[in-house]
Amino acid sequence: MFRKMTVGKQIGLGFGLILILLGVITAISYEGISGSVRDALSMTTGEKIKVAMAEREIEHLKWLARLSAFLTNPDIRELDIQTDPGKCALGRWLHGTGRKEAVSAVPDLAPLFIAMEEPHRRLHESAVAISRKMNNLDTEKTVTLFYEMEQAERRWNEKLQEDILSRRAEVSVQTDPKQCMLGKWLYGGKAAALSKAFPAFADVVEKMKEPYGIAHETALEVNEKLSSADFDGAMDIVAEKAEPGLAALTRVFKEARDLVWKFKKEQDEAAALFKNTLQDMKKIEDIMGQVRKTVDLRMITESDLLSGVSRLKGTITVAGLLTVLLGISIAFFITRRLVRSLSVVTDTLNEGAEQVAAAAEQVSSASQSLAEGASEQASSLEETSSSLEELAAMTRQNADNSAEANRIMQEDAVANLKVINDRMEQMKSAIAATVTSSEETGRIIKTIDEIAFQTNLLALNAAVEAARAGEAGAGFAVVADEVRNLAMRAADAAKNTSELIEEAQTRIGEASDLNGQVVDVLDRNNKIAAKVAKLIDEIAAASNEQSRGIEQINSAVSEMEGVTQRTAANAEESAAAAEELNAQAEQMKTHIQDLTALIGRRRGGPAESGLPKREPGPPADTSLKACPPEPEEASGEASPDEIIPFH
CATH class of the missing domain: 1.20.120 (Four Helix Bundle (Hemerythrin (Met), subunit A))
Known part of the structure; x- marks a missing residue:
C-alpha cells in the first residue's frame, strides 16, 4: 500500500501523522495543563475557603471573649461587640460573594452554610439579650x-x-x-x-x-x-x-x-444566655470543621496536584519520543525509496538521452538527404518547365497553322489539295510529337508525385522521431509537420497536372483521328471542302484550348518548383534542428550525471528499489519507406512518470 502511493502522498502522509501526533500531544498538554490549572485553582479556592472559615472562627472567638469579659469584668460597663448578624465578619461573608464562590466551587457546602445561619443568628440575638439583661453591679x-x-x-x-x-x-x-x-x-x-x-x-x-x-x-x-x-x-x-x-x-x-x-x-439570666451562646458558638465551630473536612474531601490537595503534573509530564515525554521516532522512521523510508526511484529514473533518462542523441544524428542525416533530393527535384522541375514552354510554343504554332490552313482551304481548297495533304502529314507528325511530349510530361509529373510521396513519408518518419525525443523534439515536430503539408500540396498539384495532361492527350488523340480521316477522304475533298473547313475550325479551337491547358500546366509546374525549393529549405532547417536536438541531448546527459552525483550513486549499476529497469529501445530507422510504418508493439518499458508518479 505504501509503495503504491506517490511521493507527494507519502510525504503528506508522513507529515500528516507527525502533525496528528503533535496535535495529540498539544491536546494532551492543553488538557493536562488546563486540568492542573483547574486543580490549582480548586486547591487555592479550597484553601481560601478554609482560611476564610478560620478567620471567621477566630473573629467570633474574639467576639465571644469580649462578651465573656462583659459578663465577668465589672469595670466593663458597655458591651462593645457587633450584635447585628448581617454586619459581623461571618455575616458579611455568608451574605456576600465569599459564600457564593465557595458554593460554586464545592456545592456540598450549601447545606452546611444554611445550617450555620440559624446558630449564627441566635448567637447575636443572645448577645443582644445578654446586653439587655446583664449589668455590672457587684x-x-x-x-x-x-x-x-x-x-x-x-x-x-x-x-x-x-x-x-x-x-x-x-x-x-x-x-x-x-x-x-x-x-x-x-x-x-x-x-x-x-x-x-x-x-x-x-x-x-x-x-x-x-x-x-x-x-x-x-x-x-x-x-x-x-x-x-x-x-x-x-x-x-x-x-x-x-x-x-x-x-x-x-x-x-x-x-x-x-x-x-x-x-x-438578671445577671444569672445573662449567664444562662451566655451558656446558650457558647452552645451556638460550638455548633458554628462544628459546622466550620465540617466545612473544612468537606473542602478537603471535594477539593484537590497539593500532593494530588503534584502527582497529576508528574503523570502529565510522563505522558507528554512518551508521546514526544514516539513522535520523534515516527518522524525519523518516515523520513528514513521516504528518503530511501526516493533515492532508489531517482536512481532508476537517472538510468532511464541517461539511456533515453543516448537514444535521443543517436536519433538526432539519424534525423540530421535524413534531413540532409531530403535537402539533396529536393534540390534534384527542383532541377527536374526546371527542365519540365522548359519542355512545357516549348510545348506551349508548338501548340500556339499549331493554332496559327490551323488558321492559315483554313484560310488556304477557303481560298483555294482544290488547287492546294496536295499542299494540304502534305501539311496534314506534317500536322500528323506534329500531333505525334505533341503526344510524345505529353507522355514525357506525364512521366515527369509521375516522378514529381513520387517525390512528394517520398517527402511525405520522410516527414512522417521525422515526426515519429520528434515524438520519441519528447519536449526536446517539439520544435522539430512542427517543422516535420510543415514539410508533410508541403509534400501533400505538391502531390495534389502533381495530380491536377497529370489530369490536365491526360485530358490533353485525349484531345490530341481525337485530333490525330480526325487528321487520319482527313487523309482518307482527301480524295473527296471537293465534295466535303466545306466540312473540312469546319473541321479545321474545330482543330483551331482545340489548339487554342490546348494552348491554354499547357499554360496552366506551366503555372502549376512553377508552383511545384517553389514548393520544392521551400522543401529543400525546410530540410536544411530540419538538419539544423536535429543538430540542436543532439546538443540538448548531450546537455541532458550532463544534467543526468549531476543528478546521479546528487543522489550519491555511481553510474553503471541498477538501482535496488524493486522498480522495473528500462531496457534500451531499438535504434531509430530514418530510411525512406514506400509504405507507412507498422505500429510498434508495447515494449513493457517503464516511463519516468510510472517510476515516480509526481502528479
Whole structure:
C-alpha cells in the first residue's frame, strides 16, 4: 500500500501523522495543563475557603471573649461587640460573594452554610439579650454594703438608747449625719455614682435620706433632753422618732437589697444566655470543621496536584519520543525509496538521452538527404518547365497553322489539295510529337508525385522521431509537420497536372483521328471542302484550348518548383534542428550525471528499489519507406512518470 502511493502522498502522509501526533500531544498538554490549572485553582479556592472559615472562627472567638469579659469584668460597663448578624465578619461573608464562590466551587457546602445561619443568628440575638439583661453591679459587694450600713444604723440606735439608759449627760453617737457610715455613702458621692450607673437605685437612695435625717435629728434632741436630765423625754423622742425612722430605713434597705437581688437575677439570666451562646458558638465551630473536612474531601490537595503534573509530564515525554521516532522512521523510508526511484529514473533518462542523441544524428542525416533530393527535384522541375514552354510554343504554332490552313482551304481548297495533304502529314507528325511530349510530361509529373510521396513519408518518419525525443523534439515536430503539408500540396498539384495532361492527350488523340480521316477522304475533298473547313475550325479551337491547358500546366509546374525549393529549405532547417536536438541531448546527459552525483550513486549499476529497469529501445530507422510504418508493439518499458508518479 505504501509503495503504491506517490511521493507527494507519502510525504503528506508522513507529515500528516507527525502533525496528528503533535496535535495529540498539544491536546494532551492543553488538557493536562488546563486540568492542573483547574486543580490549582480548586486547591487555592479550597484553601481560601478554609482560611476564610478560620478567620471567621477566630473573629467570633474574639467576639465571644469580649462578651465573656462583659459578663465577668465589672469595670466593663458597655458591651462593645457587633450584635447585628448581617454586619459581623461571618455575616458579611455568608451574605456576600465569599459564600457564593465557595458554593460554586464545592456545592456540598450549601447545606452546611444554611445550617450555620440559624446558630449564627441566635448567637447575636443572645448577645443582644445578654446586653439587655446583664449589668455590672457587684451584687455581693452592694448587698454587703447595704447590710453593713443597716447594721451600723441599728447599732447607732442601740447606742443612743444605751446613752439614755446610762443617764449620760450627752450622747456618745455621731450626731453629724454626714460623718457616719451611711451619711458618708449618701453624701460622699458613692450613692450618686451608684444611681448614675444604675438609675434603678436613684429612688432607693432618695428614700434613705429622709429617715436617715430624722434619726440624726433625734440624736440632737435626745442630747438636749440629756443635758436637762430629762431621760424619759429622751426615751420618748427615741420611741417617737428614732424607732420609726429606723424602721423606715430598714424597709428602704430591704427594698435596696431586693433591687440588688433583681440585678443578681438578671445577671444569672445573662449567664444562662451566655451558656446558650457558647452552645451556638460550638455548633458554628462544628459546622466550620465540617466545612473544612468537606473542602478537603471535594477539593484537590497539593500532593494530588503534584502527582497529576508528574503523570502529565510522563505522558507528554512518551508521546514526544514516539513522535520523534515516527518522524525519523518516515523520513528514513521516504528518503530511501526516493533515492532508489531517482536512481532508476537517472538510468532511464541517461539511456533515453543516448537514444535521443543517436536519433538526432539519424534525423540530421535524413534531413540532409531530403535537402539533396529536393534540390534534384527542383532541377527536374526546371527542365519540365522548359519542355512545357516549348510545348506551349508548338501548340500556339499549331493554332496559327490551323488558321492559315483554313484560310488556304477557303481560298483555294482544290488547287492546294496536295499542299494540304502534305501539311496534314506534317500536322500528323506534329500531333505525334505533341503526344510524345505529353507522355514525357506525364512521366515527369509521375516522378514529381513520387517525390512528394517520398517527402511525405520522410516527414512522417521525422515526426515519429520528434515524438520519441519528447519536449526536446517539439520544435522539430512542427517543422516535420510543415514539410508533410508541403509534400501533400505538391502531390495534389502533381495530380491536377497529370489530369490536365491526360485530358490533353485525349484531345490530341481525337485530333490525330480526325487528321487520319482527313487523309482518307482527301480524295473527296471537293465534295466535303466545306466540312473540312469546319473541321479545321474545330482543330483551331482545340489548339487554342490546348494552348491554354499547357499554360496552366506551366503555372502549376512553377508552383511545384517553389514548393520544392521551400522543401529543400525546410530540410536544411530540419538538419539544423536535429543538430540542436543532439546538443540538448548531450546537455541532458550532463544534467543526468549531476543528478546521479546528487543522489550519491555511481553510474553503471541498477538501482535496488524493486522498480522495473528500462531496457534500451531499438535504434531509430530514418530510411525512406514506400509504405507507412507498422505500429510498434508495447515494449513493457517503464516511463519516468510510472517510476515516480509526481502528479
